[in-house]
Amino acid sequence: MSNLLPGFPSVPSLTNPYGSFYDNYFLQAHKVRDSIKADFDRIFAAPNLRQADVHGAEKGIDMLLHPAAISTAPTLKMIRGATDSGELSEYVQDILTTPSSLAGLPSLCFPFGRGADGMPIGATLTAQWGCDRMLWPVAKALQV
DSSP: OOOSSTTSOSSOOOOOTTOOHIIIIIHHHHHHHHHHHHHHHHHBSSOOTTSTTOOOOTTOBSEEEEESSSSSOOOHHHHTTOGGGSOOOHHHHTGGGHHHHHHTOOEEEEEEEEOTTSOEEEEEEEEOTTOGGGHHHHHHHHOO
């Protein structure tokens, strides 16, 4: 095969000038995500239907109920910029929903009463992959 332009190879080089992003970041993130999925698979009674030869935990749970945020809902004053008051950042508030999101599991957040400050408290129900329909009736029964 002849070169189209003098000085250039006939077959383009597939060398990544930035190193191997795939190896350095993507594969590491994928391993962490797989580890999180495996942790959830170990606690749920229902098997993960996305995986072959995986059985549910013998004494597992049907759903996981946990807080949706690390504090009650923020006031408008807090949202509009009162960040110097020592309040937690809105970026930290949703840290409790991240694991189920990374694992690709169905979750449902709903109001679950009020805190001492009178603001709503959010709760989250998380189920095994494929068990989405279980969430609605349970959340409706628990909603305060």
